[in-house]
Amino acid sequence: MSLVGHVRTLGHGPGRSRSLTQDEARDAMTLMLGKDAAPEAIGALLMLLRMKGETAEEIAGFAAAAQEQVPALPQVDLDWPSYAAGRTRGLPWFLVSALMVAQSGKRVMLHGWNGSDPTVRNGLETLAIPIAHTPAEAEAALNAGNIVYMPLEDLCPPLMQLLSLRAVLGLRSCVNTVCRMLNPAGAAASVQGVFHPSYRLLQADAAQRLGWQSLTVIKGGGGEFERHPAKAIEAFGLRDGALWQDTEAPRLQETRRLADSAGHINSLKVAISPAALPRFEGEVILGTARLAMDTLGCANSPLHFPDGSPVPTALPLTA
Numbered sequence: 001m002s003l004v005g006h007v008r009t010l011g012h013g014p015g016r017s018r019s020l021t022q023d024e025a026r027d028a029m030t031l032m033l034g035k036d037a038a039p040e041a042i043g044a045l046l047m048l049l050r051m052k053g054e055t056a057e058e059i060a061g062f063a064a065a066a067q068e069q070v071p072a073l074p075q076v077d078l079d080w081p082s083y084a085a086g087r088t089r090g091l092p093w094f095l096v097s098a099l100m101v102a103q104s105g106k107r108v109m110l111h112g113w114n115g116s117d118p119t120v121r122n123g124l125e126t127l128a129i130p131i132a133h134t135p136a137e138a139e140a141a142l143n144a145g146n147i148v149y150m151p152l153e154d155l156c157p158p159l160m161q162l163l164s165l166r167a168v169l170g171l172r173s174c175v176n177t178v179c180r181m182l183n184p185a186g187a188a189a190s191v192q193g194v195f196h197p198s199y200r201l202l203q204a205d206a207a208q209r210l211g212w213q214s215l216t217v218i219k220g221g222g223g224e225f226e227r228h229p230a231k232a233i234e235a236f237g238l239r240d241g242a243l244w245q246d247t248e249a250p251r252l253q254e255t256r257r258l259a260d261s262a263g264h265i266n267s268l269k270v271a272i273s274p275a276a277l278p279r280f281e282g283e284v285i286l287g288t289a290r291l292a293m294d295t296l297g298c299a300n301s302p303l304h305f306p307d308g309s310p311v312p313t314a315l316p317l318t319a
Contacts, residue, residue, distance in 0.1 A: 003031040003041045010048040019052065022209060025061025029178070033069055033158040046165065046173040054174045056205030062174065063181035064210060069156050070184040074139040075107070078296055079183045079190035082112035082120050083152075083176060084223030092123040093281055094193075094226035096271040097288035099127060099306045102147035106296055109138070109185050110149040113160065122265045124149050127272075127306070155184050181206055188213045189295045193220030200236040204243055213241050216295040221284075227291055229283030230254040235291065248291070251283045273307040286311060 006028040010017055020028060028045060031037050049058065080098055095110075102108045110129070114120050124131055129147055132138035133154045141148035153160045159182070162175045180192050181203060190212065194200055200217040207215045215237035220226045227233050229251040236245050270277050271285055286303070293299055303311045 001027060003028060003037050003045065006031075007041055007044045007048065010045065010052065017052075019055045020058050020061065022057040022061040022064075025058040026065045027061075029062040029065035030068070032162060033065065033156075042162070043165065043169060046162075046175070047169060047171070049174050050171055054177065054202065056202055056209055059174065059177055059181060059202060059206040060209035062178045063183075063206065066156060066159050066178055066182055067184065067186075069158060070182070071135050071155075073109070073135050073150075073185040074142055076109040076142065076185045076187045077106040077189060078108045078292060079185065079187035080108055080110045080225065080292075081180045081182065081190075081192055082110055082114065082224060083179045084193065084195065084220075085115045085117055090221065091265065091268055091281075092120050092224065092226070093268070093271065093284045094221070094224055094288050095120070095123045095127055095129060096268065096285045096306065097226070097292060098147060099129065100285070100289045100303050101292050101296070102145060103304050103306065103308075104293065104298070104301055106146065106298070107142050108147045109142075109187065110147070111152060111155055111182070111184055112149075112179070113152040113163065119265065121149075121151075123268055126265050126268050150184065152179060156182070177203065181210075183212070189297075190215045191225040191292050191295050192217045193223050193225035195219070195223035197234070200234070204236045204238060207238055208241065208243060211241070212238055214238055214295050214297065216291055218291070225288065225292070226284060227287045229280065229287050233287075233291075237295070248287075251287050252280065254280060271306070273305060273309065 009020060032042050098108050098110060129149055130141035132141050132148045132150050138148045138150055163179060166172060183190055192203060194217060197219045203217050204215060217236050218227060218233055232250055233248040238244055289303055293301055
């Protein structure tokens with residue numbers, strides 16, 4: 001079917017329009033990622049979906065088509081997308097959590113794009129997390145330290161172009177969710193953050209349709225996979241391929257926003273060693289890392305700070 005045909009399916013009008021099937025969505029995304037789709041048809045389809053609301057079948061089909069555009073990548077254990085714009089987030093402490101997971105021996109692939117906000121990519125540089133632009137560079141980084149970040153513009157340039165249409169259309173589209181569901185290396189486990197809670201179950205349902213085994217989705221800091229330590233966390237996703245849901249109790253009794261920890265990007269360096277790490281930020285890091293390890297089926301495995309020191313039962317963190 002042509003892309004215009006898919007637009008007709010979505011926009012026929014009351015009583016005649018319907019959602020796309022998973023196969024139709026896959027075909028539609030393949031067409032949108034190609035070179036011949038009319039920009040007017042792409043905009044129409046994305047905005048019709050915006051008005052209707054995406055289904056799990058549509059997201060699964062879109063994500064499957066997008067993944068077909070990604071080059072073959074080295075095997076990883078954990079997929080960690082980062083696509084939030086950062087307006088309500090402080091420093092990206094979750095990057096330290098990802099480092100801790102990598103230090104446990106699990107191979108972690110971060111990937112993303114954060115709009116005009118440079119905080120995440122500056123954090124990667126501050127923490128010496130390698131950025132790879134090719135599969136070969138990714139493999140070298142993973143072999144050296146079990147962690148790598150790949151920019152979306154290198155992973156899948158056509159998908160990056162669709163994501164950038166937000167500046168033209170003036171609204172978020174389903175492409176944001178598709179990017180979170182990209183899982184470019186086909187990892188068995190994925191952790192995802194969302195800003196809008198309703199997307200947690202949508203992404204879990206889509207992941208099950210794609211045959212994923214393990215997923216944790218939370219409403220995280222600014223839309224990232226980063227847990228607030230002073231709030232109960234509702235987590236959705238998959239365990240052993242089955243839909244799963246859990247509630248994590250607060251780790252701290254404190255009233256504070258994650259954005260309150262904003263500061264100079266070099267502040268992330270204090271997290272390399274626990275000695276000077278404030279308690280709140282420490283619990284952000286450790287709580288996020290523990291959720292990631294649980295997603296990997298390693299909830300009780302020991303964790304270490306990036307300097308190699310083990311995480312003790314009673315954290316020696318400053319107030």
